[in-house]
Amino acid sequence: MGNPFSIEDIKQGSTLLDIGCGAGFDLFIASKLTGPGGQVYGIDLTQEMIDRAQKNIKKLDTTNITIKHVDSEKIPFKDNMFDVVISNGVINLSPCKQDLFQEIKRVLKPGGRLQFADIVAENELPSNLTGSLEAWAQ
Numbered sequence: 001m002g003n004p005f006s007i008e009d010i011k012q013g014s015t016l017l018d019i020g021c022g023a024g025f026d027l028f029i030a031s032k033l034t035g036p037g038g039q040v041y042g043i044d045l046t047q048e049m050i051d052r053a054q055k056n057i058k059k060l061d062t063t064n065i066t067i068k069h070v071d072s073e074k075i076p077f078k079d080n081m082f083d084v085v086i087s088n089g090v091i092n093l094s095p096c097k098q099d100l101f102q103e104i105k106r107v108l109k110p111g112g113r114l115q116f117a118d119i120v121a122e123n124e125l126p127s128n129l130t131g132s133l134e135a136w137a138q
């Protein structure tokens with residue numbers, strides 16, 4: 001979708017969460033940027049993508065990545081845990097963005113940052129699209 005890392009540098013030693021990590025490409029980059037002293041966590045709603053990410057991560061010489069399957073938008077981590085939350089092409093998929101943003105705020109440390117790339121609608125969408133799950137998925 002985009003490059004959430006271009007928004008601001010990721011400091012070595014950071015604790016970072018990738019929401020909707022997919023097959024794990026951004027986890028790999030985050031792992032390099034945070035370095036061995038950092039911790040990188042990825043969550044995804046789809047077990048198939050978790051399996052792909054686990055498989056891809058196993059091929060890397062890194063030990064600072066943890067991946068978790070989630071079955072809701074509740075983020076399975078404690079309050080004030082992350083220096084940075086990233087997301088790449090996922091927030092637009094959330095049916096309740098306000099709840100997701102509240103969860104992101106909860107897990108971010110005070111002064112922590114959300115860096116995300118996504119798509120936005122610039123105009124009001126017609127109701128035949130906003131009311132259609134099929135259109136949502138497309």
Ligand SMILES: C[S@@+](CC[C@H](N)C(=O)[O-])C[C@H]1O[C@@H](n2cnc3c(N)ncnc32)[C@H](O)[C@@H]1O
Pocket residue numbers: 001019020021022023024025026043044045046049070072073087088089090093094
């Ligand atoms: C467009 S893909 C982006 C994947 C990855 N971020 C990338 O850039 O390659 C969207 C991913 O988000 C996941 N997803 C959608 N809604 C989610 C949510 N609320 N929480 C976690 N993952 C979610 C999907 O399962 C899918 O793997």
